[in-house]
Amino acid sequence: MQRIVKSYRKPPEIDNVKCRFEPTVQVIQAGAIDVVNTDPVLHNTHGFYGKRTAFNLALPNQGQRITSQLDRPGLVRIECDSHGWMLAWVYVADSPYYARTAKDGSFSITDIPPGLHVGRDSKLCRGYRHSCDGKGE
């Protein structure tokens, strides 16, 4: 099976900004991701596939950037070991054809080759204990 890979000018990134992650939700293709610290404080950015660590990176310096790998498709929860409130989600797609919806729910996926395609959607929430329908848990 031939693996189709989108070409990127640079890897996607997750940044520690004002003690929050930016972005809080993103979809990437399996591969490299840059973990960045814009803040002048230590962040320990820790990614998990469920309970299993995907990466665990100490970033003590402002402007620091470390490239990590998320090669396994699935949902990765991003936490900061230094600041318990920091949370983000990265969905690692096993296909180059994906989109994150805009605030109005719209999305587009371009350059899809002809053939049979099966769609799949995932809902990601911004915080712990809040469901996507706003009811909370």
Ligand SMILES: [Cu+2]
């Ligand atoms: Cu932090």
